[in-house]
Amino acid sequence: MSEDSRYLCTSCYGGYVPHARWKLGYSTCLPCGEQKAKERKHTIVPMPKSNYIVVTDYSLLVGLNSSHKGGVR
Numbered sequence: 001m002s003e004d005s006r007y008l009c010t011s012c013y014g015g016y017v018p019h020a021r022w023k024l025g026y027s028t029c030l031p032c033g034e035q036k037a038k039e040r041k042h043t044i045v046p047m048p049k050s051n052y053i054v055v056t057d058y059s060l061l062v063g064l065n066s067s068h069k070g071g072v073r
């Protein structure tokens with residue numbers, strides 16, 4: 001059963017929902033989850049350093065990720 005651990009995204013039908021994510025109640029893949037979050041005006045991203053970053057532009061996050069590739073998780 002290949003669909004045992006993966007679920008097709010109910011938003012784009014092209015991505016898969018990680019099982020752990022599915023168990024949390026999500027039925028969309030990660031990109032669609034971010035897309036949905038983007039549709040709201042602000043996304044609060046809880047940070048391990050006990051502060052919060054208000055993300056208004058997802059591309060900013062992507063830029064941060066790529067510029068810190070291999071560095072900060």
Ligand SMILES: [Zn+2]
Pocket residue numbers: 009010011012013014015016028029030031032033
């Ligand atoms: Zn999707």
